[in-house]
Amino acid sequence: MKHDLKDTPFARAGARLRDALQAGSRGVGLRAVDEARAVRLCEDVGERLDWPVHTWSAAGGRDGLGAPEPLVDLLRGLLRDPDPGLWVLLDPPPLEPVALRALRELAQRSVGPAVVVVGDLAPALVATPELELVDLELPDADELAGLAADLVDELRIAGRPGPAAALDRRAPQLTRAALGLSEHQARRLLRRAAHASDDAVALAELGAGKAELLRRGGLLERVEPVPSDMLGGLAQLKQWLARRALALRPEARAAAIPDPRGVLLVGVQGCGKSLAARVCAHALGLGLLRLEPGRLYGGTLGESEANLRRVTETVERIAPVALWIDELDKGLAGSEGPASDAGTAARVLGGLLTWLQERRRPVFVVATANQVSRLPPELTRRGRLDEIFFVDLPDADERAAIAEIHLEHAPRSHMGAAPVLADPLPDLVALVRAADGLSGAEIEGAIVEARLDAFAESRPLARVDLARALTATVPLSRSRAGEIAALRAWASAAARRA
Ligand SMILES: Nc1ncnc2c1ncn2[C@@H]1O[C@H](COP(=O)(O)OP(=O)(O)O)[C@@H](O)[C@H]1O
Ligand SMILES: [Mg+2]
Incomplete structure (x- = not known):
């Protein structure tokens, strides 16, 4: 990054890696979400130490040249190499015993080339306690701001003053919204946001892009x-x-x-x-x-x-x-x-x-x-x-509140108006108030059922529809009475009633 900053996750990880190498570590596990960023970190450190930096991957071989080379050959070659250098292993596959042994022997040395493992570290780590761990965290706000500033420069140089000015103006809001993204993802979404028609659209698009990326990551959902x-x-x-x-x-x-x-x-x-x-x-x-x-x-x-x-x-x-x-x-x-x-x-x-x-x-x-x-x-x-908090079955007042929400409040806030009822709302609510043992989900289910019955006969929801649906509902609290009693007993000592 041109807009270099001292105290960012990138700078901190770089300092850690450099210190480790200078102190004689020759085997490092670099934990990072973003591979390109990890490679850039190694290149940055290599440059500062004046060490050559190479990569290896199963598909690309050495330096991405495309000639596949078994990892074991590479590692054994490095064991004979006296000169310092940085070898970045991208996503090494599970290692066979000889390769594993070579990795350990490399990691035990304090001179010669160093190996940095990037990717799914677990298999290598379990077998190689000598590996020193360095964490490269996701970019923070300062780092993202630097990234945006770089992009603004790029756009200016590319002769796109309009998007450059737009990104410059939007950067403070956009970078805050981009927190949690990897560098690669943030760069892509920021570049797109530079071209959005106005500031609000840019921010909304970035938010949507981020939600989608989180979802695709499969672990978190907005x-x-x-x-x-x-x-x-x-x-x-x-x-x-x-x-x-x-x-x-x-x-x-x-x-x-x-x-x-x-x-x-x-x-x-x-x-x-x-x-x-x-x-x-x-x-x-x-x-x-x-x-x-x-x-x-x-x-x-x-x-x-x-x-x-x-x-x-x-x-x-x-x-x-x-x-x-x-x-x-x-x-x-x-x-x-x-x-x-x-x-x-x-x-x-x-x-x-x-x-x-x-x-x-x-x-x-x-x-x-x-x-x-x-x-x-x-x-x-x-x-x-x-x-x-212990969330118990609703009591009579709570059931009434839940009924009002689903009969009146929820449809009104979703559609602007609640559907017309054949009987006064309090009459319907009173039915639910009396329906002892039902959960909120069961109350909601009965209301939906009753609405459907009325709708099938092309008339507004009436008291009888709801009465029928409520009677037909077999509450979970009856079939699981023992479970609920045990839960209550626990809760009386260990939790607050919600
Ligand atoms: N206290 C309540 N107030 C309003 N609606 C409720 C209530 N309890 C349950 N519901 C309705 O039932 C649905 C399912 O409840 P949920 O929150 O998933 O229960 P839980 O997570 O405890 O199993 C809710 O989405 C809501 O529509
Ligand atoms: Mg739930």
């Missing part, structure tokens, strides 16, 4: 926050959120009030935990990213940990933000679900807990769980999350 009047009941949670929102005000820092850390919502299925997670983000004025923990688990050794790292790094870059970890109990269960390997599940959970403890940036975590039996006790320890 989710729209929901205002709290779409959630019936859960008054304690709402009250708690309103107070926590104060802690996010700039003045709060001066008053020594720490950033809110997050909540765990445990409780009965269909009672609004997922909805509440979206309400949390809205109440705190934060964007929301959803992580399904099950997606963390990857096939090869170390992939799950690498995924977790990618998630936490991305989220910290985007912070302040809310991170919703949905159905934590499912994803982290040792015996069921995607994490069939209990060891991996435990390691990923350990990593997640460590991050919860040590995260440096304001990330508000909302974790939801249907069951407590599988949740690790460490999760509920102080300092990790602020509070545990």
Whole structure:
């Protein structure tokens, strides 16, 4: 980067790599999301040390010349080479024993050429404890600003003063919105934003491009926050959120009030935990990213940990933000679900807990769980999350509130007007108020069912339709009474009623 900056993730990783090499390390594992950026880092360091820099990949061979060369031949050649140099191995495949041994012997030396492994490090790392680790994190705001300034220069030189001026003007907003992207992705989206018709379009396009890239990454998904009047009941949670929102005000820092850390919502299925997670983000004025923990688990050794790292790094870059970890109990269960390997599940959970403890940036975590039996006790320890809320079946007043939301409030806010009813709204609400044992999801389901019945007969929704649909609903609370009783018993000692 021409606009060189001293204290960026790139500069820090460069300093770490240079120090390691100068101190005699000859084997380095460079953990980076963005390969091109990792190569550039090595070139930068090579230039400063006056060492030649070469790359190797399985497809491109040496320096991308295209003549494939077995890695073992390269490594054995390097063992005979006395001169310093930097060999960047891009995505090395799992190493066979002789190659592995050569890598270890190289890494044990303190003179001659150094090997930098870039890519899926796990297989190489497990076998090569001598490798020194260097993390190249995603670009921060300063680095992205430098990147934008470079692009402005490029556009000017290319004789495109219009887009250059547009990008220059939009850069502060765009770079803030690009946080969490890799350098490569940010460069592409910034270049496109330079050509957008106006400033608002540029920002919207970049936001959409970022959401798409996160989704394609397969781990994180942007989710729209929901205002709290779409959630019936859960008054304690709402009250708690309103107070926590104060802690996010700039003045709060001066008053020594720490950033809110997050909540765990445990409780009965269909009672609004997922909805509440979206309400949390809205109440705190934060964007929301959803992580399904099950997606963390990857096939090869170390992939799950690498995924977790990618998630936490991305989220910290985007912070302040809310991170919703949905159905934590499912994803982290040792015996069921995607994490069939209990060891991996435990390691990923350990990593997640460590991050919860040590995260440096304001990330508000909302974790939801249907069951407590599988949740690790460490999760509920102080300092990790602020509070545990128990989401119980709605009581009569709460059912009435939920009915009003789905009969009146939700359609009005989605379509501008609620559909006409054949009977007064309070009459319909009273039916739901009396429907003991139903969850929020079941109430919503019954209303949809009743609407459909009325619609099939080309008339507005009436009391009888809803009465019929409610009677036909067999609540989960009846078939799972034992489970719910156990959950309540746990909650009375360990959680706050939401
Ligand atoms: N308290 C509630 N207020 C309003 N709607 C609710 C409530 N609880 C559940 N619902 C409705 O049921 C749907 C499913 O609930 P969800 O939040 O997914 O439950 P959970 O995550 O606890 O299983 C919600 O999207 C919403 O439409
Ligand atoms: Mg849910």
